Amino acid sequence: MxxxxxxxxxxxxxxxxxxxxxxxxxxxxxxxxxxxxxxxxxxxxxxxxxxxxxxxxxxxxxxxxxxxxxxxxxxxxxxxxxxxxxxxxxxxxxxxxxxxxxxxxxxxxxxxxxxxxxxxxxxxxxxxxxxxxxxxxxxxxxxxxxxxxxxxxxxxxxxxxxxxxxxxxxxxxxTTKNYKSKLIEWTQKQSKSPSFQHLETIDKGHYKEFIMEVRIDDEPIAKGHGLSKKKAEQDAAREACLKLELEEQ
Missing domain, CATH: 1.10.1520.10 (Ribonuclease III domain)
Incomplete structure (x- = not known):
């Protein structure tokens, strides 16, 4: 109406x-x-x-x-x-x-x-x-x-x-972006050291979800989720790129 x-x-x-x-x-x-x-x-x-x-x-x-x-x-x-x-x-x-x-x-x-x-x-x-x-x-x-x-x-x-x-x-x-490579490239330019830590694996019955954390110089920056550790690392790297303003939201 x-x-x-x-x-x-x-x-x-x-x-x-x-x-x-x-x-x-x-x-x-x-x-x-x-x-x-x-x-x-x-x-x-x-x-x-x-x-x-x-x-x-x-x-x-x-x-x-x-x-x-x-x-x-x-x-x-x-x-x-x-x-x-x-x-x-x-x-x-x-x-x-x-x-x-x-x-x-x-x-x-x-x-x-x-x-x-x-x-x-x-x-x-x-x-x-x-x-x-x-x-x-x-x-x-x-x-x-x-x-x-x-x-x-x-x-x-x-x-x-x-x-x-x-x-x-x-x-x-x-052409999905490789956020992990982008983050590593940035840390190298900044003379910093990145690392990825496996925090948890959640058993959801039919599949498992992995939670990874990216750290820069041992400082936690962001977490990511994925159906594999590789995907979770990419997700964590994407979140890190957003926080560091290397990527627009």
């Missing part, structure tokens, strides 16, 4: 020239016109240009980014779960993390035209100030679509406009 009401209201609203331009861009990116433009206007407003609206709260796209991230994660997880019915949880988690990584989302966002609609303070020149700007805005747009048109429509947008056209899943599988 709410979506129907929003659709009817959109017919009678008079839009400014700026709003019309945004509507046209949203239609090009998402494949259809918005019913309620407000969440899209917020989704394209970075915190660097947001103004306080109540008790210091800035109405930027960060809350919508949080929502869109959750919707994106669910849709991608469901897609992989159904596409690979005989793959384990570690495999599904790894491929999903590759798809929703900041690098991946930034690249897709640039391709579909997000840089043309996001508003941010271009004068900021500090390192990493806008490192994930476009990817974060894309997640915020997913949140806006979810609020405007519901889960079914946002799911269709993710699958048909983002995932299927811009990701070769089989190629992702065949």
């Amino acid at each position: 709410r979506l129907f009401v929003n659709r009817i209201k959109s017919v009678f609203i008079s839009y400014s020239k700026e709003d019309k331009a945004l509507i046209a861009s949203i239609k090009m990116i998402a494949g259809s016109k918005p019913y309620n433009l407000k969440p899209y206007k917020i989704a394209t407003q970075h915190t660097s240009v947001a103004k306080s609206v109540k008790r210091g709260f800035k109405e930027s796209n960060e809350r919508l980014e949080y929502l869109g991230d959750a919707v994106l994660s669910v849709v991608v997880a469901e897609y992989l779960f159904k596409r690979y019915p005989f793959k384990d949880e570690g495999f599904l988690t790894e491929i999903r993390s590759r798809i929703v990584s900041r690098d991946s989302l930034n690249n897709v966002a640039r391709t579909i035209g997000v840089p043309q609609i996001v508003r941010y303070d271009k004068k900021r020149k500090t390192p990493n100030s806008h490192k994930s700007l476009f990817g974060n805005t894309l997640e915020a747009l997913i949140g806006a679509i979810y609020l405007d048109k519901g889960f079914k429509h946002s799911r269709s947008f993710i699958l048909n406009k983002l995932l299927k056209p811009h990701f070769d899943i089989e190629e992702l599988i065949n």
Whole structure:
């Protein structure tokens, strides 16, 4: 009912020239016109240009980014779960993390035209100030679509406009990053010594799960899980790379 009401209201609203331009861009990116433009206007407003609206709260796209991230994660997880019915949880988690990584989302966002609609303070020149700007805005747009048109429509947008056209899943599988090598390479440059410790083996009946810990100069950095010690080491190395900011989340 709410979506129907929003659709009817959109017919009678008079839009400014700026709003019309945004509507046209949203239609090009998402494949259809918005019913309620407000969440899209917020989704394209970075915190660097947001103004306080109540008790210091800035109405930027960060809350919508949080929502869109959750919707994106669910849709991608469901897609992989159904596409690979005989793959384990570690495999599904790894491929999903590759798809929703900041690098991946930034690249897709640039391709579909997000840089043309996001508003941010271009004068900021500090390192990493806008490192994930476009990817974060894309997640915020997913949140806006979810609020405007519901889960079914946002799911269709993710699958048909983002995932299927811009990701070769089989190629992702065949080029999975070697986080252990990346971590070892970094420690060598820093004159540090990495090591992996087997912490525990959990018997789950049909299979065993291994827990490994990566240490740098004997200092515990991160833990990893896997169906083999090798996979658990890779998972621990991935977590370590994230903590050390060698890899974007």
